[in-house]
Amino acid sequence: MIIILFLSLFISAESLKILVYSPAFAGSHTNFMARIADTLTESGHNVTFFVPVFDEARSNQLGVKLTKNVIIMEKSEEMKLDPITVDNITATYWHITVNSKGGHSLFEPVHKLTVQSCRSLFSNSELLETLRSHEYDVGIAEPLMTCSLALFRHLGIQKVILASSCPNYDAVMAAMGEPADTSYVPSIFSEVSGDRMDFADRLENTDMYNFMIERYSQMYDDEAKVYRSFLGQDFPDWRDLIPDASVHFTNSIPYLDFPRPSIQKTIDIGGISVDLEKIQSEKLNGDFDRILGKREKTMFISFGSLAKSSEMPQNYKENLLEVFRSEPNVTFIWKYENDDVNFAKGLENLELVKWAPQTAVLNDKRLSAFLSHGRLGSTIETAFLGKPTIMVPIFFDQSRNANMLSRLGTSITLQKTDLGNFDKLKTAFHQILHNDSFRKSAEQVADVIRNQPIKPKELVVKYTEFVGKYGPFHHMTPYSLKMPWFQRYGYDVLLFKIGSFLAPVVLLAAIFRIFIGRFSVSVVKKNK
Ligand SMILES: *[C@@H]1O[C@H](CO)[C@@H](O)[C@H](O)[C@H]1NC(C)=O
Ligand SMILES: *[C@@H]1O[C@H](CO)[C@@H](O)[C@H](O)[C@H]1NC(C)=O
Ligand SMILES: *[C@@H]1O[C@H](CO)[C@@H](O)[C@H](O)[C@H]1NC(C)=O
Ligand SMILES: *[C@@H]1O[C@H](CO)[C@@H](O)[C@H](O)[C@H]1NC(C)=O
Numbered sequence: 001m002i003i004i005l006f007l008s009l010f011i012s013a014e015s016l017k018i019l020v021y022s023p024a025f026a027g028s029h030t031n032f033m034a035r036i037a038d039t040l041t042e043s044g045h046n047v048t049f050f051v052p053v054f055d056e057a058r059s060n061q062l063g064v065k066l067t068k069n070v071i072i073m074e075k076s077e078e079m080k081l082d083p084i085t086v087d088n089i090t091a092t093y094w095h096i097t098v099n100s101k102g103g104h105s106l107f108e109p110v111h112k113l114t115v116q117s118c119r120s121l122f123s124n125s126e127l128l129e130t131l132r133s134h135e136y137d138v139g140i141a142e143p144l145m146t147c148s149l150a151l152f153r154h155l156g157i158q159k160v161i162l163a164s165s166c167p168n169y170d171a172v173m174a175a176m177g178e179p180a181d182t183s184y185v186p187s188i189f190s191e192v193s194g195d196r197m198d199f200a201d202r203l204e205n206t207d208m209y210n211f212m213i214e215r216y217s218q219m220y221d222d223e224a225k226v227y228r229s230f231l232g233q234d235f236p237d238w239r240d241l242i243p244d245a246s247v248h249f250t251n252s253i254p255y256l257d258f259p260r261p262s263i264q265k266t267i268d269i270g271g272i273s274v275d276l277e278k279i280q281s282e283k284l285n286g287d288f289d290r291i292l293g294k295r296e297k298t299m300f301i302s303f304g305s306l307a308k309s310s311e312m313p314q315n316y317k318e319n320l321l322e323v324f325r326s327e328p329n330v331t332f333i334w335k336y337e338n339d340d341v342n343f344a345k346g347l348e349n350l351e352l353v354k355w356a357p358q359t360a361v362l363n364d365k366r367l368s369a370f371l372s373h374g375r376l377g378s379t380i381e382t383a384f385l386g387k388p389t390i391m392v393p394i395f396f397d398q399s400r401n402a403n404m405l406s407r408l409g410t411s412i413t414l415q416k417t418d419l420g421n422f423d424k425l426k427t428a429f430h431q432i433l434h435n436d437s438f439r440k441s442a443e444q445v446a447d448v449i450r451n452q453p454i455k456p457k458e459l460v461v462k463y464t465e466f467v468g469k470y471g472p473f474h475h476m477t478p479y480s481l482k483m484p485w486f487q488r489y490g491y492d493v494l495l496f497k498i499g500s501f502l503a504p505v506v507l508l509a510a511i512f513r514i515f516i517g518r519f520s521v522s523v524v525k526k527n528k
Contacts, residue, residue, distance in 0.1 A: 002470055015044050015045045015046050016040075016045045016135060016137045016138055016394060016464070016468040017045075017048075017134060017136045017138075018045050018046065018047045018048070018137065018138045018139075018140060018464070018468075019047075019048050019050055019131070019134075019136050019138070019152070019218045020033055020036065020037045020047060020048065020049050020050065020067075020141075021033075021052075021140070021141040021142075021148035021152075022034065022037070022049060022050065022142070023051065023052045023054050023114075023117065023145070024051050024052070024054055024055060024059050024062065024114075025054035025055050025058060025085070025086060026058070027058070027061060027063075027305070028165055029142060029144065029165045030058065030061065030062060030063050031063045032142075032163065032165035032251060032272070032273055033049075033063075033142060033163065034062060034063030034067075035063070035066045035272050036140060036163055036249070036269075036272065037049050037064050037140075038065055038066045038067055039457045039461060040461065040464060041066040041068075042066055046069070046089050047067045047069065048067075048070075048071060048134065048136070049064050049067050049069065050070075050071045050131070050192060051071065051072045051073065052073040052117045052121060053072060053073060053074055053075050054079075054110075054113040054114075054117060055085040055086070055113075057085070057087075059072065059074075071130075071131075072106070073120065073121065073124070073127060073281065073326075074299060076116065076117075076119070076120035076123075076407060078119065079116045079117065079120065084112060085109060085113075086109050086110065087306070087307070088109055089106060089108075089109065092105070092220045093306065093307040093311075093394050093395055094307060094311060094312050094313060094316075094394070094416065097191070097393060098189050098395050098396065099190075099191055099207075099208060100206075100208045100211045104215070106395065106396070107219070109153070110144075110145075110220070111219045113220075114145040114147065114219060114223060115222045115223055117147065118145075118147035118150075118223045118227060119226045121147060121151065121286035122147075122226065122230040122231070123164075123230070126157075127437065128154070131151075131155055132155050132156070136155065136157050137468050138157065138161060138464060138467060138468045138471075139151075139155075139157040139161070140161045140162075141159050141160075141162065141163070142162070142164060143162045143164060143169060143172045143175075143242055143248075144164075144169065144221060145220075146223055146224070146238040146242065147223050147226070147227060149238065149242065149244075149245075150223070150227040150231070150235065153236065153241060154231060155164065157441060158471070158472050159246060160241075160244060160245045160247040160472070161245060161247045161248070161249065161463075161464060162176075162245045162247070162249065163248075163249040163269075164248065164249070164250045164251060165251050165376070165402075166188055166250070166251055166376065166397050167188070167250055167251060167252035167257050167268075167270070167376075167397075168185070168187075168250065169212075169216070170187050170188055170213055170250070170261070171213045171215075171216030171220070172242060172248070174213050175243060176240040176243055176245075176248060176263060176265065176266075176451070176477075176478075177243060177263060177477060177478035177480045177481045178478075179261045180209055181187065181261060182202065182205045182206040182209045183197070183205075183206075184196075184197070185258055185260040186205060186258060186399075186400045186403065187205050187206075187208045187400075188212065188397050189208060189212060189396055189397060189399075189400075190204065190205045190399065190400060191393075191415075192204055192205045192399070192402075192403075193262065193403060194258070194259045194406070195259070195407070198429050200523070213512075219239040220237070220240075221237070224237040224238060226360050243481055244472070244474070244477070245265070246467045246471040246472045246473040246476065247265050247267055247463050247464075247466075247467055248265050248266045248267065249267050249268075249269045249459075250266055250267070250268055250269065250270070251270045251272075251273075251376060253268065253270035253271050253383070253449055253452070254268050254270075255445075255452065256380075256404055256405070256408070256445070256449055257326040257404060258400075258404060258407070263476075265473075267463055269456040269460055270380060270456065271452070271457050272376060272456035272460060273380070274380060274384045276450065278457075279359045279360070279363050279381075280363060282357065282359065284360050284361065285363055288356065288357065288361060289335060290359070291331060291351050291368065292331070292361075292364055292366045293366070294331050295330060295331045295349065296331055297330040297331070297369075297433060298333065298366055298393075299330055299333070299367075299368055299370065299371065299429075299433065300332075300333045300335075300347050300356065300358075300361050300362070300367060300370050300371070301320075301332060301333065301334040301335065301370075302334075302356065302358065302370075302371070302378075303372075303373045303394065304372075304373045304375050304378070306394075307338050307373060307395070309337060310336060310337045312419070313419075313420070315420050316419035316420055318343075319421075319422045320334075320419065321344060321347060321350070322422060322426075323422070323426050323429050324349060324350050326426055326429075327349070327429060327430075328348075328349055330348050330349060330368070330433055331349050331351065332349060333350070333351045333353060333361070334339075334351070334352050335353055335354070335355070335356055336352040336353070336354065337354060338354075358378070359385070362381065362382060362385045363385050366437075368387075368388075369387060369389065369390070369433055370382055370388070370390075371389065371390045371430045372390075372391055372392075373393060373394045374391045374393045374394075374398035374399070374401040374402040375394055375398060376397060376401050379401040379402075379404070379405060382405075382442075383405065383445055383449060384446055384450060385446060386442045386443040386445065386447070387442055387443075388410055388411065388432050388438035388439050388441075388442045389405060389410065389411040389412075389432070390391070390413075390414060390428050390429065391405060391411050391412070391413045391414070392411050392413075392414050392416055392418070392419065393413070393415075393416065394416055398447075399413075408441060408445055409438065409441035410438060410441045410442040410445055411442075412428045412432055412438075412460040414433070415427055417514065463492035
């Protein structure tokens with residue numbers, strides 16, 4: 001009782017009222033926002049988790065545990081009419097190439113849902129009034145969509161924090177005034193090899209960066225049309241709302257990520273979703289404990305939940321089986337979704353499982369290696385748990401995540417089409433299982449990132465409280481956003497420099513010519 005009394009005194013005096021906007025459409029985004037919400041709740045703030053539902057299947061997977069104020073906005077009639085979710089495109093994942101020329105269809109479902117959800121939000125005046133009556137101090141939203149930022153402005157929330165569940169959304173970086181440097185920083189969805197790019201890669205990386213900005217601008221513009229139809233044509237759009245945020249949390253771990261320039265508002269909080277204490281308290285039991293005890297080495301294989309193993313091309317499956325056969329002293333655990341497993345009959349060292357306690361498996365000392373598709377959540381978890389990996393990126397930011405680990409010597413990156421190349425596949429498995437250098441690097445990386453000087457949770461709490469107390473910080477927006485491009489990139493100065501270097505040269509040349517002209521004339525005269 002006394003503790004509760006004390007807590008409530010503390011809460012009423014110092015606590016902030018925080019609105020976290022987290023649409024339900026994909027687990028990785030939801031988890032990231034939920035960790036931020038719970039972290040702030042844990043430190044005594046009054047957090048509301050606001051969830052516009054995009055996909056009913058995900059409306060019961062909100063990820064918040066400590067945060068009790070949850071406001072759910074159900075799907076509107078319009079959204080129910082022609083239901084579409086990110087799962088609608090799963091079957092294409094194995095075949096699609098996401099580059100500056102293809103794979104654009106991947107963006108359609110979220111674009112459509114975002115616009116529809118925005119319309120549903122601003123049509124709901126009762127909900128808007130409820131939210132307004134709570135008088136929130138701080139608003140936190142992922143800038144994957146910007147209706148949230150329009151909502152905060154409409155409710156009079158001036159202290160805004162962006163939180164990106166990826167390391168660098170190109171469109172957001174550009175809108176915040178952050179430099180791009182595409183010659184050595186891989187754009188978020190780029191399938192290039194990492195920071196050391198040849199000319200073709202640098203060209204593709206630049207095209208991909210520009211494509212992402214163009215694609216997201218279309219979506220942001222369509223959202224702006226919707227909220228402006230409710231709030232007036234003069235209501236600011238994303239070009240004002242994004243850079244107006246006071247802090248931008250990104251899901252990046254500086255030690256792991258590609259080095260890149262950023263502005264002071266960008267605070268890297270990668271690793272916030274890894275609860276190391278909880279993972280270390282989990283013990284494998286039953287079947288998994290038995291499976292890991294079978295052979296000296298064990299490797300776990302999972303392509304995540306979006307790209308189904310069962311839907312992968314047949315020859316990929318056959319090659320994987322051949323590789324398993326070539327390593328009889330290793331047990332392979334493969335996360336495989338359906339019951340149609342006759343293709344794997346008779347392979348003693350293969351265990352097909354529909355579900356696995358992934359973090360507990362990865363944390364087990366007996367696990368030797370992990371084959372992952374490279375979702376950021378798994379990538380960061382694996383890095384924390386110090387396991388060598390083969391990464392087979394399928395789509396979105398996974399190539400970037402994979403190359404990020406390979407660069408540190410903890411991982412081998414394969415293209416998904418390499419699953420069709422038996423020799424390459426076999427070599428990769430052999431190396432990751434028997435070459436100790438990957439294990440050593442992985443353990444060293446884990447040791448470093450577990451001991452970062454400031455823990456991500458602490459960064460979230462301190463920066464949110466700082467913004468809540470002293471924000472907003474308008475003057476922290478780079479002036480570059482107001483400059484014409486030729487000034488911003490210094491082209492006018494460069495032009496002047498070239499001009500002032502060339503001017504004397506040109507002048508001298510002209511004088512010289514006149515002089516030569518006179519001289520030759522006088523020579524000619526003399527000779528006469
Ligand atoms: C998306 O998938 C759902 C469920 O499988 C289906 O009902 C719906 O028609 C699909 N929508 C589109 C546009 O393909
Ligand atoms: C937290 O905020 C909600 C919504 O404004 C309010 O109903 C509730 O009383 C607040 N809780 C505390 C402990 O202040
Ligand atoms: C498997 O282990 C056995 C016993 O240690 C050894 O004789 C055999 O060569 C190993 N097989 C392979 C393919 O490494
Ligand atoms: C082990 O891996 C490292 C890093 O890829 C490589 O330099 C080394 O040659 C490999 N060793 C063997 C024996 O293959």
